[in-house]
Amino acid sequence: ETGVTQTPRHLVMGMTNKKSLKCEQHLGHNAMYWYKQSAKKPLELMFVYNFKEQTENNSVPSRFSPECPNSSHLFLHLHTLQPEDSALYLCASSQGQVGGPRETQYFGPGTRLLVL
Amino acid sequence: QKEVEQDPGPLSVPEGAIVSLNCTYSNSAFQYFMWYRQYSRKGPELLMYTYSSGNKEDGRFTAQVDKSSKYISLFIRDSQPSDSATYLCAMSPPEYGNKLVFGAGTILRVKS
Numbered sequence: 069e070t071g072v073t074q075t076p077r078h079l080v081m082g083m084t085n086k087k088s089l090k091c092e093q094h095l096g097h098n099a100m101y102w103y104k105q106s107a108k109k110p111l112e113l114m115f116v117y118n119f120k121e122q123t124e125n126n127s128v129p130s131r132f133s134p135e136c137p138n139s140s141h142l143f144l145h146l147h148t149l150q151p152e153d154s155a156l157y158l159c160a161s162s163q164g165q166v167g168g169p170r171e172t173q174y175f176g177p178g179t180r181l182l183v184l
Numbered sequence: 185q186k187e188v189e190q191d192p193g194p195l196s197v198p199e200g201a202i203v204s205l206n207c208t209y210s211n212s213a214f215q216y217f218m219w220y221r222q223y224s225r226k227g228p229e230l231l232m233y234t235y236s237s238g239n240k241e242d243g244r245f246t247a248q249v250d251k252s253s254k255y256i257s258l259f260i261r262d263s264q265p266s267d268s269a270t271y272l273c274a275m276s277p278p279e280y281g282n283k284l285v286f287g288a289g290t291i292l293r294v295k296s
Contacts, residue, residue: 072227099282108192111228111272111286124283158227162282170216170235171282175227 070094072176074159080182083149089179091142091159098164100142101173102134105156117142118164139164149183156180187211190273190287199296203260207273207287210254214285217249219258220272222289228272232258263294 072093081087093100102114116124117136131153133145142159156178162171190207197203205219215236220228232247234240234256240247246259256275260267273287 101282108288110186110188110190110288111274111284113283116282118282123281126283160227172230172233173282173284175229177225177227 072159072161072174074157074176074179076179077177078180078182080184081146081149082184083151085149086145086147088146089144089157089159089181091144091176093140093142093159093161093174093176095161095174097161097174098139099162099171100136100139101160101162102142102144103158103160103175105158105178111158114144146181149181151183154181154183185210187285188273188275188287191290192288194291194293196293196295197263199263199265199294201263201294203258203263203267203292203294205258205260205271205273205290205292207256207275208254209256209275209285211275211277211285212251212254213277213279214254214275215278216276217247217256218274218284219245219247220274220286222270222272224269231271260292263292265294265296268292268294 100117104112115134135143158178159176160173162173219232221231222228237251244261248257270289272289274284
């Protein structure tokens with residue numbers, strides 16, 4: 069496996085379900101990100117982890133709960149979601165050494181989430 | 185007002201045409217400017233990166249930044265059907281750390 073992988077690629081869940089999205093990066097990076105991408109809207113940054121520590125929470129509702137057990141893995145735990153949470157959830161990673169926007173972010177293919 | 189404005193398109197052009205994709209922004213503190221390309225069912229990938237004003241060329245692609253007008257452009261010469269994708273602009277001021285502000289993306293279709 070190379071780059072950034074995400075599982076599952078597609079997920080359908082009811083509003084009362086609990087599910088988790090998984091992201092794994094094979095690039096030796098130390099910064100990882102969760103983004104939400106909705107149709108015709110800009111990518112929305114949700115969470116940033118640097119060296120396993122959460123450094124950004126962009127006012128995300130508590131029904132989204134991130135977890136970063138190590139620099140290679142990132143999870144997004146989902147519970148009691150709403151239909152408006154249906155979107156493409158993208159994970160990204162960057163080197164985390166230089167810091168800031170100069171670092172290239174490498175994206176995974178995303179998880180297409182549908183909340184019924 | 186959104187921080188970054190980008191026309192969602194779709195923009196449809198014939199093969200071989202010169203394509204111009206644009207974004208405007210409101211935050212004069214933005215210093216770093218990027219263009220990402222996103223193919224269907226894939227994540228975005230970095231295409232071009234520029235710092236401050238000026239032009240940057242990479243093969244058929246040219247990125248242009250005009251900070252006085254708060255306007256950035258991506259030009260694609262000799263466009264190919266394989267260039268069909270969504271193009272996202274992204275930018276950041278130094279103090280934002282890892283955070284990028286994205287445009288909504290422009291869908292480009294190059295017809296053969």
